[in-house]
Amino acid sequence: MKFYYFHLMPYVMDHDEPSSWVTLSNRLYDPKVGHTLYNQYLDQLEYAETLGWDGLCVNEHHQNCYGTMPSPNVMAAMLARRTSRAKIAILGNGLPLRENPLRIAEEIAMLDVVSGGRVVSGFVRGISAEYFSTGANPTQSRERFYEAAELILRAWTEEGPFPFDGKYYRYHYVNPWPRPLQKPHPPVWCPSQGSSETVEWAAKRRFPYLMVFTPIKRIAQIYGEYREACERFGYTASRYQLTVNVPIVVAPTDARARELAQQHVMWVFNTGLRMHPPFWRPPGYMTEASLRRLLANPPKLPSELTFEEADREGYIVYGSPATVRDKLRVFSDELKAGIVCSGMNGGSHEKTLEMMELFAREVMPHFREDAHVDETAGVGR
Amino acid sequence: MPERRELSVRGTPVHMLEDGAGPPLLFLHGAGGAGRWLPFQERLAKTFTVRMPSHPGHGGSPAAEWIEHVSDLAFHYLDLLDGLGLARVHLAGASFGGWIAAEIAVMASHRLASLVLIDPVGIKVDGWIYPFLFGMDIPEIVATVFHDPMAALALAPPDQSVETLALQYRQGAALARVAWNPYLYDPLLRRRLVRIAAPTLVCWGAHDRLAPLAPCGETWAREIPGARLRVFADSGHVPHLEEPGAVAEAVSEFCRETKEAR
Numbered sequence: 026m027k028f029y030y031f032h033l034m035p036y037v038m039d040h041d042e043p044s045s046w047v048t049l050s051n052r053l054y055d056p057k058v059g060h061t062l063y064n065q066y067l068d069q070l071e072y073a074e075t076l077g078w079d080g081l082c083v084n085e086h087h088q089n090c091y092g093t094m095p096s097p098n099v100m101a102a103m104l105a106r107r108t109s110r111a112k113i114a115i116l117g118n119g120l121p122l123r124e125n126p127l128r129i130a131e132e133i134a135m136l137d138v139v140s141g142g143r144v145v146s147g148f149v150r151g152i153s154a155e156y157f158s159t160g161a162n163p164t165q166s167r168e169r170f171y172e173a174a175e176l177i178l179r180a181w182t183e184e185g186p187f188p189f190d191g192k193y194y195r196y197h198y199v200n201p202w203p204r205p206l207q208k209p210h211p212p213v214w215c216p217s218q219g220s221s222e223t224v225e226w227a228a229k230r231r232f233p234y235l236m237v238f239t240p241i242k243r244i245a246q247i248y249g250e251y252r253e254a255c256e257r258f259g260y261t262a263s264r265y266q267l268t269v270n271v272p273i274v275v276a277p278t279d280a281r282a283r284e285l286a287q288q289h290v291m292w293v294f295n296t297g298l299r300m301h302p303p304f305w306r307p308p309g310y311m312t313e314a315s316l317r318r319l320l321a322n323p324p325k326l327p328s329e330l331t332f333e334e335a336d337r338e339g340y341i342v343y344g345s346p347a348t349v350r351d352k353l354r355v356f357s358d359e360l361k362a363g364i365v366c367s368g369m370n371g372g373s374h375e376k377t378l379e380m381m382e383l384f385a386r387e388v389m390p391h392f393r394e395d396a397h398v399d400e401t402a403g404v405g406r
Numbered sequence: 407m408p409e410r411r412e413l414s415v416r417g418t419p420v421h422m423l424e425d426g427a428g429p430p431l432l433f434l435h436g437a438g439g440a441g442r443w444l445p446f447q448e449r450l451a452k453t454f455t456v457r458m459p460s461h462p463g464h465g466g467s468p469a470a471e472w473i474e475h476v477s478d479l480a481f482h483y484l485d486l487l488d489g490l491g492l493a494r495v496h497l498a499g500a501s502f503g504g505w506i507a508a509e510i511a512v513m514a515s516h517r518l519a520s521l522v523l524i525d526p527v528g529i530k531v532d533g534w535i536y537p538f539l540f541g542m543d544i545p546e547i548v549a550t551v552f553h554d555p556m557a558a559l560a561l562a563p564p565d566q567s568v569e570t571l572a573l574q575y576r577q578g579a580a581l582a583r584v585a586w587n588p589y590l591y592d593p594l595l596r597r598r599l600v601r602i603a604a605p606t607l608v609c610w611g612a613h614d615r616l617a618p619l620a621p622c623g624e625t626w627a628r629e630i631p632g633a634r635l636r637v638f639a640d641s642g643h644v645p646h647l648e649e650p651g652a653v654a655e656a657v658s659e660f661c662r663e664t665k666e667a668r
Contacts, residue, residue: 047541048541157540157541160587161587162582162583162586162587163582163586164579164582164583164586165583301541301543302543303540303541303542303543304541306575307540307582308540308575308578308579308581308582308586309578309579309582309583311575313572313575313576316571316572316575317568317572320568320571320572321568
């Protein structure tokens with residue numbers, strides 16, 4: 026199995042506001058604290074490569090304390106120069122949020138060339154709240170996503186210049202310099218929460234599907250749907266098309282790991298994802314079919330998730346190295362996921378680095394039967 | 407009880423309520439008002455043959471993918487008038503419906519015997535940004551739209567079933583398609599208002615917090631040539647719900663006067 030170190034770059038804080046997104050005033054952001062945090066987080070990502078992680082993940086979110094990376098490409102650029110081996114996975118760029126998505130084609134190509142072809146390019150729609158913070162029309166989200174993806178893929182693979190006359194994006198000259206180094210283009214991943222439309226779209230193009238912060242039962246269900254869709258499109262999904270993002274807490278004992286998970290991981294759900302209810306459901310962001318599926322089986326709001334529920338339903342992997350190995354076996358052997366993306370939080374920068382060391386020493390080596398495999402070969406393009 | 411009609415307007419299905427006797431009046435509802443035949447409509451139906459279609463994606467009218475701009479709705483209603491064989495009508499609209507009515511009026515004023523706008527949105531008003539209803543929960547919306555929160559009960563959903571929630575989501579999406587950004591206005595509409603030649607009555611709730619009388623109502627009354635402004639002292643954004651009798655009376659009186667003046 027491959028391990029990618031995933032960072033949200035949160036601005037961890039407690040507050041009593043109804044929403045950690047969109048309306049949480051940025052007067053609460055202290056740039057001096059931010060300076061320390063950004064640099065510690067980048068140190069963690071760089072250290073992950075030293076410790077043997079296969080990839081480093083950054084991602085885009087706007088106007089919140091949950092993840093302070095409005096431009097993931099900026100962070101990827103720093104990693105491109107400070108690392109030399111690990112993949113740099115941008116999970117991803119919110120395509121419909123850009124007025125000019127050709128910029129994404131350009132920026133990813135720059136990163137791919139600078140990094141020597143180590144970039145993984147996630148294509149996302151951006152989560153619901155993003156439509157409130159950027160002004161993008163949520164009713165156009167899906168169409169814009171498909172059109173921007175087509176534009177970017179063509180910009181990477183067709184010789185320019187060529188004209189592009191879409192419904193939302195129009196250019197007389199598509200001809201980005203540079204072109205990406207990877208051929209035919211950097212692998213594309215689809216991080217998502219399991220909408221059936223996205224599953225189909227990703228499966229059709231062999232784009233790996235990444236389940237983010239999802240109960241394990243639902244991961245199994247969506248993986249099933251994805252595999253089935255791949256078969257319908259005439260091929261069998263590689264395990265590296267099935268990826269998962271789950272927080273991992275490892276400590277010398279189960280009891281200590283449980284304590285740390287309660288203290289630090291639950292912040293992500295209970296505070297980081299606390300959202301004013303309308304921000305969860307911008308009009309038209311979902312198809313009516315998806316909405317009905319959601320209403321038929323409404324998921325618990327992350328802000329109301331208790332540790333016991335998160336534990337029971339498999340939102341978190343925590344424990345001693347032996348316990349974490351057992352839990353990860355479920356992902357590798359039962360779900361047959363090929364890549365696990367996870368962030369860690371030990372409560373301080375130093376403790377986080379120690380946790381990473383423990384994981385790299387006691388857990389990772391037990392999952393290295395595929396050490397010689399390039400997980401990006403033949404997938405994502 | 408109004409008659410329920412199912413029509414097809416150039417292939418777009420429309421659900422419409424109709425009742426009353428007298429000259430034809432087309433009423434265009436605001437967000438959340440689809441299919442609600444309330445005291446205001448009952449009162450108007452004593453003077454007019456009132457037709458209230460549900461906008462596509464609202465109430466009983468299914469969503470129409472082709473509608474992507476407010477002018478699409480305006481053309482849709484001109485087509486509806488053609489389909490009904492109505493050469494000229496009294497046209498009234500409230501809030502979002504007032505916006506559509508104004509778009510129709512700048513296109514085809516000659517089709518209108520009169521125009522009544524009740525707290526319309528739809529133009530950019532200097533010095534005012536409409537509060538973002540899409541980002542509000544129900545209590546915040548009620549506090550923004552209604553002067554008397556009890557009046558909101560008339561628009562309350564019947565239940566919280568999947569069907570009701572799906573309808574509300576569909577209505578929100580249909581509104582957002584044409585009104586998310588720019589929010590609640592068409593940048594081109596204001597400078598076109600001068601084209602409106604129909605006699606126009608602008609009704610405004612004195613306590614409108616979504617589009618306050620000053621500057622919004624005053625701007626509309628100033629930009630439409632010869633428009634008359636009537637203010638309703640006990641209303642917020644929806645005077646036809648909060649003072650239905652008084653607004654219906656003002657509409658009837660205005661239409662009678664304009665007829666006598668001709």
